[in-house]
Amino acid sequence: MLNKRFQRRFTPLAGAALWLCLANSAVAVAVADIKAETEAESERxxxxxxxxxxxxxxxxxxxxxxxxxxxxxxxxxxxxxxxxxxxxxxxxxxxxxxxxxxxxxxxxxxxxxxxxxxxxxxxxxxxxxxxxxxxxxxxxxxxxxxxxxxxxxxxxxxxxxxxxxxxxxxxxxxxxxFRDGMAELKARYSEREPVSVFYQVWDAPLMSINKEHLIGRAIEDCGGVNVFGDQPRLVPRLDDEAVLQANPDVIITGRSGDADSDDKSSAWLAHWQQYPGMTAVAEGNLFTVPADWLVRPTPRFLQGAEALCERLDRARHGNEHE
Missing domain, CATH: 3.40.50.1980 (Nitrogenase molybdenum iron protein domain)
Incomplete structure (x- = not known):
């Protein structure tokens, strides 16, 4: 039982003030919690x-x-x-x-x-x-x-x-x-008849890619065998003799833009015509794909991989799709 002195001091007004104080404290704590949660959510x-x-x-x-x-x-x-x-x-x-x-x-x-x-x-x-x-x-x-x-x-x-x-x-x-598209592409092409591939990145100096490069991985997904896949450098430098010795079934290079060809890529492929005994030349398996689709690691890489797989499949079937 409250003593009389406390009862005299604990008037209804005092009780209301106490309740308001406690309520304000609770609100302050809740606001602080919300602010902390908001700050945590906004941090990235x-x-x-x-x-x-x-x-x-x-x-x-x-x-x-x-x-x-x-x-x-x-x-x-x-x-x-x-x-x-x-x-x-x-x-x-x-x-x-x-x-x-x-x-x-x-x-x-x-x-x-x-x-x-x-x-x-x-x-x-x-x-x-x-x-x-x-x-x-x-x-x-x-x-x-x-x-x-x-x-x-x-x-x-x-x-x-x-x-x-x-x-x-x-x-x-x-x-x-992107994941689904690449997985579907791999499922469709990776187990098809192997085709050996030389992917030309540049002409002077002559450069390709190894199997750790994103393009190298796409070649594998398309059922291709990168003839320079085991090179230690991501972008190995080569010479004509190395390509002749590898004797790829397909030579493929990037072109600028989405057109069928451009002067640069056409000139690069024309260079190999001087070696008619090389399988890729003898079989007419000299192809281009839009370079930006493959050299940029973006969702458009899926388009580039699809174009690459299609070229390799044409080589498998003797370019019958041309």
Whole structure:
């Protein structure tokens, strides 16, 4: 039982004041909890291809993509409207052509880039100058390194970039579409009759790719055998003699644009005509595919892989589809 002194002090008004105080405290705690949860939800973290965790306080709203492939990935991940800077040759999707360019992928205009105040920079592990990316990190810019070398890594990059930009649903959907498409392609072609392949990346110096390269993996998925797959370098340098000794069934190279051919790729293939005894030349198995579809690790790689598989299948059937 309350004593009289306490009863005199515990008036209805005092009780109401006490209740209000307790209620305000509860509200303050609840608001603090909600604020903490909101801040935790707005923070975005992802691990890049150098296995570094990159965290942003909020979803990226100003993105700089420092390679044409990074630009494509950002758009495909649903973050295209947030891209504020690209580099030369960032021509896909078409909207990317209108964005400010901050140099070439191998030489960035740091002053122009910093002036655009990006809150996320997508760097290319082996393409962008390491010193320049380190300079950006020293300025407390969030640099997210990418270099997908497998089809799963391409899908993963889509998801991670989408998460950093707050477009998770779009990134997941595009990643699954790409995974499913590549899996279907592999199931359809990988067990077909093997076809030996020389994929020409460049002419002077003559270069190809090994089996660890993304294009090398696509050749395997298409049922092809990369004649330089066991080379230790990702992009080995060769000479004509090495190709003659390998004697591939197919020679294939990239062309610019989506046209059937261009002067460069036609000239590259014409070069091999001087060796009529080579199987690829004798059988007429000299092909091109749009280079950007294969050299950029983006969802369009699926189109490139489909074109590659189709060329190899034509070689299997004696070019009867031509």
């Amino acid at each position: 973290c992802a691990v890049d291809d150098l296995e570094r965790e990159v965290c942003l306080e909020a979803p990226a709203s100003r993105i700089a993509a420092l390679s044409p492939g990074a630009t494509e990935l950002a758009f495909a991940a649903g973050a295209g409207s947030n891209v504020v800077a690209v580099v030369e040759h960032s021509d896909y999707p078409p909207a990317a052509k209108a964005l400010p360019s901050v140099g070439d992928y191998n030489r960035i205009d740091l002053e122009a880039l910093v002036g655009l105040e990006p809150d996320l920079v997508i760097g290319w592990v082996t393409g962008n100058p390491d010193e320049q990316l380190k300079t950006l990190k020293s300025l407390d810019m969030a640099v997210f390194y990418i270099e997908p070398r497998t089809t799963e890594a391409v899908a993963s990059a889509l998801g991670r970039l989408a998460h950093l930009a707050g477009s998770d649903a779009v990134g997941r959907e595009e990643a699954e579409r």
